[in-house]
Amino acid sequence: MSTTIRSAAINGLHVDSVFVEVDIHFGLKAFHIVGLPGRSVRESSGRIESAFKQCKFDYPRYRILVNLAPAHLQKTGTLYDLPMALGLLIEQGILPQDCCKHLLAFGELGLDGTIRKVNGALLMAKLAHSLGMKHVIVPAKNAKEAACIDGIDVIGVSHLNSLVAHLVGMQTIEPQPSTTFTVSSRTHTFDLSQIRGHAHAKRALEIAAAGGHNVLMSGPPGSGKTLLARSLATILPTLTKQESLEVTAIHSVAGRLKYGYVKERPFRAPHHTASGIALIGGGSNLRPGEISLAHRGVLFLDEIAEFPSHVLEDLRQPLEEGTVTISRVAGTVEYPARFTLVGAMNPCPCGYSTDSSKPCICSPVNIARYQRKLSGPFLDRIDVFTHVPRIDVKDVASAHAGESSNVVQARVQDARNIQERRYSATQLICNADLSLSAIKRYCTVDDDADAMLQTAASALKLSTRAYIRTIRIAQTIADLAKFSSVTKGCMAEALQLREPNVR
Known part of the structure; x- marks a missing residue:
């Protein structure tokens, strides 16, 4: 037997x-x-x-x-x-x-x-x-x-x-006490108060953190793009227990889990030499890639224009659907990939085409070729575009430090709490998850704001995807201001953030 x-x-x-x-x-x-x-x-x-x-x-x-x-x-x-x-x-x-x-x-x-x-x-x-x-x-x-x-x-x-x-009963091994979910105390190396100036970029990151929106920063070398992106991790909302279980399960399968719950939102920053499989997932054991390890967190692509074009194009479907399906001879698996993409790039190969203090040595053809590394369909999936100018050295000491990450994070958390209550009866987590049908059901847009959006959509030739993403951003701005509806001012700021600065 x-x-x-x-x-x-x-x-x-x-x-x-x-x-x-x-x-x-x-x-x-x-x-x-x-x-x-x-x-x-x-x-x-x-x-x-x-x-x-x-x-x-x-x-x-x-x-x-x-x-x-x-x-x-x-x-x-x-x-x-x-x-x-x-x-x-x-x-x-x-x-x-x-x-x-x-x-x-x-x-x-x-x-x-x-x-x-x-x-x-x-x-x-x-x-x-x-x-x-x-x-x-x-x-x-x-x-x-x-x-x-x-x-x-x-x-x-x-x-x-x-x-x-x-x-056999010779000794007793006591069961492991249940691992309770607690919000971890936030300790970070970076802080927004360490960054002088860049109020516009800080505002863009605050909106991105509150609504889970994708961001692309462009600016000359040394302007602070990487520091701003690293500081984004300090203002992200705290993980809920359900989100933590999702993240913990992925890290458990990947063999990257050291303790119990993952208590902080992931921040992944792969090098631009990373392959498509490293980013998307796969291999002989169909392991999760960087986009899945960044689920419910941030995927930071520094020098995004240096990534191979085919690798960036691989991100288009996960950015839209929030999942990635990996099909190989060994089988087919699906991993969640609902992450916030943050990209940083120079405006041209030498980096100084938008810098007033240094001359650019790139020809218009080279600049156009460099910027074409990010395709139109890929850029259409970016919610927030922001330019990060270089601050003169003599202005760094005199510039106001600005708010600390804790102050900004409190506003971000309040906005995310509003979204959590609004979508409590659904599977939605934040405004970035909104579909067109969900927008019609949950978003209230003032008549003036709607008229402004219709005019802008016609003038800027916005795609349907860009139209939906603009409303998502406007709703997040309204949540940060604790407005009950999207006002004309919210829509104006959203449209300003939607304007690409790499074309």
Whole structure:
């Protein structure tokens, strides 16, 4: 009679239940694994045998057959080491037959019997809870992560010997206390008060942070574009628990999670030599890319015009839909990618075409070629455009420091709270998520403001996408001012921010 242990298979952010069926019968000593195992799964036999010897457990001298059901699902990773070892221990009578009936187990075995961390613990604990399991056995280093899921006992184990002692009743491993979600105290290296001048750019970033809008900054070298972008992280609204769970799940699958909840909005800043796969995701294991790791946070592309054009074009669909579907021979996965894009660029190859103090050495042809690296469809997905001029050195000391990040962040948080209440009955999070139908339902635009928008749309030849994005920005400006409707002044500022400065 075979023994069955419950485990899981992860495909992107989707998790399927897996039955690890273990059977020992007479025959030449062998260890066969069936059920579409990957290479790392097939190599588990060596790890399990060594762990048994180090833990002083008898290793079967007969034929071992392990079936990973359902057989049509691809099984990858080292997470099946622990359930296979438990199945063998039960088959040999070392563990009681019913000790693993109401639990789900996963973990990698070291050669000395240690149980090592694996990716995706949060999602597998969530699956165990949905299946009505009472317990989930996880590596000790995954325990805080798995304990983010309420309603299930998380047993964190560090060694096979201690787990066996727990299951036979010789010792008790207390369940990991539930990981509670708390808003972390904000400590940042950068602060808006450190930036002299640039009131227009700071206002643009405040609007972007409040509504989750995409921003493109253009200006000469040394004008402060990178510092402004880095300071954006200091004024972002705090993560809600639902948003934190989404972000934590992605980082868990990517193997980048150190503790429990991710408590701060991600800020990702890949180098311009990053490939399309690094940015979008993929590879042999279909891992999430930078745009998914920046979900509910900021993706900062410094020197955005230096990125390969095809890489930037790859961003068009995720920017519009908030998800990315990765299709390869190995399968198809979908990851969330609802991020705020912040780009920074020079206006020309030498950088000084808009600088009054330094002459530009670029020809009009070179400037046009440089700016064409950002295509029209890509720019159409940018909400806010702002120019960052260079401040003269003698004016830096005398310029007013301006508001601190804490003051601006308080306004941003108030505006985001207004949006949260407004969209509480929907899946919408912020104004950047608004569709045309949602705009008609939730946004009130004054007659004067609407007339101004219609005139501007005709004069500026705004596309439907640009038209919708202008209303989104105007609604965010109204939320910052705590207006009940979008006024003419809100619409005028939104139209000003929508004017591209790289064409």
